[in-house]
Structure formats: structure tokens, C-alpha cells
Amino acid sequence: MKNGLIPDPNKVHPIAGYDKEIYVKPTIKSDNIIVGDFTYIADSDFYSHVTHHYQWLSDKLIIGKFCQIASGVEFVMNGANHQMNAVSTFPFYTLEGWDMDAPKLSDLSLKGDTVIGNDVWICQNATILPGVHIGDGAIIGANSVVTKDVEPYTIVAGNPAKVIKKRFDDELVSIMEKLRWWDKSIEEINSLIPLLTSGDLQKVKKEFLKML
Numbered sequence: 001m002k003n004g005l006i007p008d009p010n011k012v013h014p015i016a017g018y019d020k021e022i023y024v025k026p027t028i029k030s031d032n033i034i035v036g037d038f039t040y041i042a043d044s045d046f047y048s049h050v051t052h053h054y055q056w057l058s059d060k061l062i063i064g065k066f067c068q069i070a071s072g073v074e075f076v077m078n079g080a081n082h083q084m085n086a087v088s089t090f091p092f093y094t095l096e097g098w099d100m101d102a103p104k105l106s107d108l109s110l111k112g113d114t115v116i117g118n119d120v121w122i123c124q125n126a127t128i129l130p131g132v133h134i135g136d137g138a139i140i141g142a143n144s145v146v147t148k149d150v151e152p153y154t155i156v157a158g159n160p161a162k163v164i165k166k167r168f169d170d171e172l173v174s175i176m177e178k179l180r181w182w183d184k185s186i187e188e189i190n191s192l193i194p195l196l197t198s199g200d201l202q203k204v205k206k207e208f209l210k211m212l
Contacts, residue, residue, distance in 0.1 A: 140161065
């Protein structure tokens, strides 16, 4: 391993002397947020990027391994949604003095859990709306607002985010989904770095096929 150091997913600060990039998993204290090993954010506080996440709604934010989350990214959870099946969307029940109980969950526009796959790159100031599922290896462009699911190994951008292109051909996408390199041991992943970071995709495809 480089400089004799072994990558540690439970270490908050993976860059010595720099606190504006952290591994997220060891900072999580909520049962409703699940984050995989080595996912990092370009900030010192992950929780400030998760908004409207209220315990009573029980929705989960699930993020896979080796994701790269830039500064300014926001995960908007279901608590941001207002009642939409009535003539007014005003949330009287949340404010002092108004004679209204909280609406039934069935009366709220809940979208379910937000799920981010593995090795997903979410660029600066992107916003992920409630209930969105983003597949492995996807790239979310800067300033995008993601309103619907994103397929694996797809680049999306814009407001609302739209598909720009698939990153690879269908064969390589299938290989990567079967390989699931992020689930391998640290030693195995370390040995795969020359292939994981190579721009020679034909060579990568050939070598990874041998491992399936």
C-alpha cells in the first residue's frame, strides 16, 4: 500500500491535515441514513447536506460505496413535500397556533427511500429529490436537479436532469455490474486500480471478462 498506509473506511479524515473532505460512513449516527465504505464528501459535515429528513416519516437515505459527493450537493428528503390532495398546500400543522393535526401519511406525497448506488459521482451543487434511485457508476452534472431515477453508468445533467449519454457500451456496463469491484477486498481493489483508472476500455473489457 502507498507509503505503508492501509485505506481505512472508518477514518473520518482520509487526507492528512485537511478537514474539508471526509469519509461519510464513520460520521453517521442516524438509523435512517446508510452509507457504504469509502464514500466521501467535499465538506466537513455531511448532515448539512441532508434536508427535511424527519424521523416520523421513516424514509431512508441509502448511499453505496466509493461515491464521490462534491460541495453544495443537497439530498432533499420526503419531509419537504406538502399535502397536495387538498385545495391548500399550506402546512398549518407545522406552525404555532393553527388548529390542525398532522395529515395522515397517505395524504402526503411521499416518494419512498432515496437510493444512490456505488461509485457514483455527484458534482457540485446538484440536488437529489426524494425517492430518486441512482444506479452504480452514474455521473450527476453540476447544478443538476435530479427528479427521476438514473440508470447505471449514465451521465445526466440539467434542471430537470436529463440523460446526456451512456458512459460505456452495453457490454461493458453489464461486465461492471457483474464485477461489482467495490465489494472486493481492499487488497483486490488496490490491485485493480490500473484497470479501474485506464482509458483503454477495450483492454479493460477484455481483462475484466476474465474475472467473471
